[in-house]
Amino acid sequence: MDKRRKTDEGHGHGHSHGYSNSYARPARLPVTVLTGYLGAGKTTLLNYILREQHDKKLAVIENEIGEVSIDDALVEQKHQDMAEELVLLDNGCICCTVRGDLIQTLHNIGKRFASGQVQLDGVLIELTGMADPAPVVQTFIVDPEVQRSFMVDNVVALVDALHGLEKLDESKGDVSKGTACAQIAFSSTVLLNKIDLVDQMQLDQVKKRIKELNGAAEIIPCQQAKAPMAKLFNVGCFNLDKVLEEQYMDESEFRQFYTPKMDKSVSNVGVRCEGQVMMFAFQQFLDRYLDKEETAKDFLRVKAVLNIAGSDRKFVLQCVHMLRNQGFTEPWGKTEKRENRIIFIGRGMQPRRLELTEGAGGAHGAKDDGTGLGAWPWVRAPWMADVTVDQLRAEVRKLLVGIDLKTFTIGKLRASVETALGLNQGDLAERKSELTELVQAELANQETPTPAAKKQKVEVPKPGAQGKEKKDKKVKKEKKDKVEKVEKKSKDKDKKQKKEKHEATAEAEAMGEAEVEEDMETGDAPDAAPANAEEEGLEAEAPLVEPEPDEKEPEKKRSGLLSGSEDGGAGTKKHVDGGEKTMEH
Ligand SMILES: Nc1nc2c(ncn2[C@@H]2O[C@H](COP(=O)(O)OP(=O)(O)OP(=O)(O)O)[C@@H](O)[C@H]2O)c(=O)[nH]1
Numbered sequence: 001m002d003k004r005r006k007t008d009e010g011h012g013h014g015h016s017h018g019y020s021n022s023y024a025r026p027a028r029l030p031v032t033v034l035t036g037y038l039g040a041g042k043t044t045l046l047n048y049i050l051r052e053q054h055d056k057k058l059a060v061i062e063n064e065i066g067e068v069s070i071d072d073a074l075v076e077q078k079h080q081d082m083a084e085e086l087v088l089l090d091n092g093c094i095c096c097t098v099r100g101d102l103i104q105t106l107h108n109i110g111k112r113f114a115s116g117q118v119q120l121d122g123v124l125i126e127l128t129g130m131a132d133p134a135p136v137v138q139t140f141i142v143d144p145e146v147q148r149s150f151m152v153d154n155v156v157a158l159v160d161a162l163h164g165l166e167k168l169d170e171s172k173g174d175v176s177k178g179t180a181c182a183q184i185a186f187s188s189t190v191l192l193n194k195i196d197l198v199d200q201m202q203l204d205q206v207k208k209r210i211k212e213l214n215g216a217a218e219i220i221p222c223q224q225a226k227a228p229m230a231k232l233f234n235v236g237c238f239n240l241d242k243v244l245e246e247q248y249m250d251e252s253e254f255r256q257f258y259t260p261k262m263d264k265s266v267s268n269v270g271v272r273c274e275g276q277v278m279m280f281a282f283q284q285f286l287d288r289y290l291d292k293e294e295t296a297k298d299f300l301r302v303k304a305v306l307n308i309a310g311s312d313r314k315f316v317l318q319c320v321h322m323l324r325n326q327g328f329t330e331p332w333g334k335t336e337k338r339e340n341r342i343i344f345i346g347r348g349m350q351p352r353r354l355e356l357t358e359g360a361g362g363a364h365g366a367k368d369d370g371t372g373l374g375a376w377p378w379v380r381a382p383w384m385a386d387v388t389v390d391q392l393r394a395e396v397r398k399l400l401v402g403i404d405l406k407t408f409t410i411g412k413l414r415a416s417v418e419t420a421l422g423l424n425q426g427d428l429a430e431r432k433s434e435l436t437e438l439v440q441a442e443l444a445n446q447e448t449p450t451p452a453a454k455k456q457k458v459e460v461p462k463p464g465a466q467g468k469e470k471k472d473k474k475v476k477k478e479k480k481d482k483v484e485k486v487e488k489k490s491k492d493k494d495k496k497q498k499k500e501k502h503e504a505t506a507e508a509e510a511m512g513e514a515e516v517e518e519d520m521e522t523g524d525a526p527d528a529a530p531a532n533a534e535e536e537g538l539e540a541e542a543p544l545v546e547p548e549p550d551e552k553e554p555e556k557k558r559s560g561l562l563s564g565s566e567d568g569g570a571g572t573k574k575h576v577d578g579g580e581k582t583m584e585h
Contacts, residue, residue, distance in 0.1 A: 023057070023119050023121075025116075025119070026121065026122075028148070028149060028150055028151045029059075029109075029110075029113060029120055029121075029122055029123050029149055029150045029151070030121075030122045030123070030150075030151060030153035030154075030233075030234055030236075031122065031123045031124075031125060031140065031150050031151065031152050031153055032049075032122065032123070032124050032125070032153055032154045032155075032156060032232060032233060033125045033127065033133055033136055033137070033152065033154070033155045033156065034046060034124065034125065034126045034127065034156050034158070035127045035131065035133040035155060035156070035157050035158070035183045035186075035187060036129065036156075036157050036158030036159060036160075036183055036191075036193075037129050037158075037159070037160065037163075037164070037167050037179070037180050037183065038129030038130065038266075038300045038301040038320070038345060039129065039160060039163075039300070039301045039318070039319075039320035040129065040158035040159055040160040040164070040193060040194075041158045041160065041191070041193040041194065041224070041225045042126050042127070042129070042158050042225075043071060043074050043075060043126065044193075044224055044225040045156070045158060045191065045193075045225035045227075046060070046062075046075060046124065046126050047075060048224070048225050048226060049124065049229070049232065049233070050075075050083060052229050053229065053233065056121040056122065056233075057084040057119050057120045057121045057122075058083055058084055058085075058120070058121060058122055058123065058124055059083065059084055059085035059086075059087070059109050059118075059120055059122075059123045059124070060083040060085065060086045060087070060123075060124045060125075060126070061087045061089065061102070061105055061123065061124070061125045061126070062075070062086070062087070062088050062089070062125075062126045063088075063089045063090070063093065063094035063102075063125070063126065063127055063128050063131065064088065064089075064090045064128060065090070065092060065093050065128050065130065065268070066090075066268045066270055066343045066345065067268060067269065067270030067343065068270030068271065068272050068341045068342065068343045069088070069090045069341075070303040070304065070305060070341055070342075070343055071088075071126075071303075072088060073305045073314070073316065073341070074303070074316070074318070083124075084118065084119075084120060085109065085118065085120070087105050089101050089102060089105065093128055093130060093131050093262070094125075094127055094128065094131055094136060095127070095131040095132045095133070095134070095135040095136055095260045095262070096135065096260055096262065099135060099136075099139060102125075102136070102139060103139060103143055103146060106123075106139070106143075106145075106146045106149070106150060107145055107146070109123065109149075110145060110146065110148070110149030110150065113149060114148075114149060122153070122233065122234070123150065129300075129301065129345075130179055130262065130263060130266055130345075131179070131183075131260075132178075132179055132182040132183065132186070132260040132261045132262065133155055133157075133182070133183060133186045133187065134182060134185075134186045134254075134258055134260065134261075135258070135260050137152055137155065137186060137238075137240065137243075138254065138255065138258065140152050141240065141251075141255070142255060151236075152238045152240075153233070153234060153235060153236055153237070153238060154188050154189055154232060154233070154235050154236075154237050154238050155186055155187040155188050155189070155238050156187060156188075156189045156190075156191060156232060157183045157184050157186075157187035157189070157190045157191070157217070158190075158191050158193050158225065159184070159190055159191070159192050159193065159206065159210060160193060160194050160320065161192055161193060161194045161195050161197060161198045161202065161203055161206055161221075162194055162197040162198055162202075162323075163320060163321060164180075164192075164206050164209075165202070165205055165206045165209060167180040168180050168181060168184070168206075168209050168210075168213070169209075171263075176263065176264060176265070177263045177265065178261035178263070179261050179262060179263045181213055181261070182260075182261040184210055184213045184214050184217070185213050185214050185243070185246065185247055186243055187214065187217050188216070188217055188218070188237045188238040188239065188243070189217060189218050189220065189227075189231060189232065189235075189237065190210050190214070190217045190218070190219045190220065191220050191222050191225055191227050192206060192207065192210070192219055192220065192221045192222065193222055193223070193224075193225050194223065195221045195222065195223050196223050197323075203221065207219055207221075214243075214246055215246060216239075216242045216243070216246055218231070218237070240254075265347050266300065266345065266346060266347060267345075267346075267347075267349050267350055268343055268344060268345040268346075268349060269343070269344045269349045269350070269352070269353050269356050269357060270341070270342065270343040270344075271340070271341070271342045271343075271356070271357055272339060272340070272341050273339070273340050274307075274337070274338065274339055274340070275307070275340070276307055276308065276309035276310075277306045277307060277308050277309065277315075277340055278309055279308050279309065279310075279315075282306070282308075286302070286317075286319070286324070290302070290319060290321070290322050290324065291322070293322065296321045296322040297321060298346045298347045298348045298349075299319065299321060299344060299345075299346045300320070300321070300345050300346040300347070301319065301320060301343075301344075301345040301346065302317065302318075302319040302342070302343070302344050302345070303317065303318055303319075303342070303343050303345075304316070304317040304340070304341060304342035304343070305317075305340070305341050305342075306340045306341075306342070307332070307338040307339070307340050308328075311328060312331050312332060313328035313329060313330065313331050313332070314328065314329050314330055314331070314332060315327070315328055315329075316328075316329050317342075344356055353426070354425070354426055387421060387423070387428070387431075389434065389438075391421065392417065392428075392431070392434060392435060392438055393438050393442075395416075395417045395420050395421065396413065396417065396435065396438045396439055396442055397442055398420075399413055399416050399417065399420075400439065400442050400443070400446075410432060410435060410436055410439065413435060413439065414428050414429070414432060414435055417435065
């Protein structure tokens with residue numbers, strides 16, 4: 001939270017609108033809550049308000065959920081500068097998990113406002129598209145300190161005229177998807193946005209549905225969220241009694257028993273990585289999901305800020321189902337990290353995690369021919385942290401009983417642990433080093449090794465400097481041996497060639513023929529290790545134990561022994577085009 005607070009605690013923000021003399025301090029700060037379903041136009045409205053209300057001193061609280069945060073890039077920099085105070089709550093949803101953070105933020109603002117440390121005319125709170133505004137409203141009536149400094153002035157619900165009806169129907173028919181309805185039910189003003197995308201008939205239908213849900217709210221049809229400021233700000237139109245009356249609820253019921261309407265079927269997958277994105281490949285990748293109605297219906301929202309190859313400007317992408325809005329925006333800052341960020345929000349996102357995070361359907365890495373996205377790294381999903389070390393240890397222990405250590409690999413073990421714990425394949429990719437350590441500890445502790453293990457020499461690299469030193473020495477020795485081997489082979493070959501040449505020349509001289517030289521030129525080149533031998537060695541996953549000398553594999557393959565190298569997971573990966581890239585987390 002407080003990622004972009006513009007004023008240090010106790011210090012004014014220095015940014016002046018040049019009207020301090022005319023500032024009339026309100027008794028309580030009016031709060032405008034912006035709500036509305038995913039992609040309905042909340043950020044568009046926020047940008048519009050900040051632009052239009054530049055003579056007002058506003059504190060902005062933005063809430064964003066998702067593995068990757070994008071909205072900061074979507075609120076234009078010049079508009080960010082117009083806000084007196086900007087606080088991002090991005091550790092969860094404001095209507096449930098970060099309500100405490102919201103209260104804390106309001107306390108901080110309230111204290112500085114009351115003491116005159118900061119001059120403010122109002123507060124804007126932008127909720128996530130998945131948030132129910134009711135618990136946020138609740139905050140303003142249950143917390144005495146918040147109540148002293150603030151009052152809810154207006155709850156503005158944005159409705160997408162094109163997709164809104166479908167969302168409301170879905171929401172009405174299924175209580176577990178009640179978010180869209182709750183957003184309207186708890187609002188005092190509804191902006192029926194994106195009227196450019198529908199005809200009058202569709203507009204009337206959505207209006208009718210909104211009225212059914214909330215007869216008291218004013219409905220304002222608009223485009224690009226452009227509604228008269230006089231209808232949005234300092235209007236004192238939010239009336240909790242009226243709202244509760246419409247919901248057949250009394251205040252005590254609302255205070256004690258209201259449970260937020262959260263659509264649990266919606267989740268997100270985020271990607272954050274460096275590198276250049278190939279525009280063409282990226283569009284093809286999107287086409288696969290957004291060009292067809294049947295897949296696009298699952299993608300409620302896709303947002304991205306990308307570093308496109310060949311451009312010094314940020315590329316911003318915004319999709320709501322099949323609708324794509326995209327283009328180059330401001331230039332990347334000179335010292336700014338050119339990081340790609342993309343988030344997919346919708347239904348059925350988790351089963352698609354692998355394909356969405358690995359890029360264009362398994363085309364790992366940007367390729368010379370312009371296809372491939374670059375390596376989307378694995379992004380740590382929150383639930384991975386929920387699996388405890390004890391759970392992992394217990395599964396590892398079970399799996400190590402009676403296994404054939406010769407063929408067992410960390411990758412296979414990881415996959416088995418994931419299956420045992422009911423996770424998706426790849427979910428534990430980030431915890432491979434933990435798994436490796438657990439395996440090492442288990443193997444070292446095994447008092448009665450399995451019959452298979454008895455026969456085998458189990459190599460357990462020792463952690464710490466000593467182990468590393470040993471490993472380094474081994475690698476050096478391997479390299480030296482290899483070079484010597486290649487040199488020796490090369491010398492032997494030279495000798496052999498010279499000998500053959502000598503014999504051939506002698507023979508030719510004897511026979512008076514000259515073609516022999518040609519034959520020699522087409523002869524085999526000296527044996528040498530393939531240029532990409534190292535990579536090839538890394539491609540295969542290392543077995544857990546060193547094979548017996550009689551079945552020795554090339555040393556290279558064993559150099560990653562128990563170091564957690566695995567295919568299909570994070571870490572060092574070999575690309576389909578032969579390149580090797582380290583995936584970031
Ligand atoms: N055609 C059309 N597009 C609009 C209109 N208003 C906003 N948009 C576009 O709709 C997309 C979503 O707008 P946002 O303002 O980001 O929506 P949001 O509600 O903040 O989205 P989330 O925060 O992700 O829930 C953007 O690409 C906007 O440019 C409009 O009136 N007509």
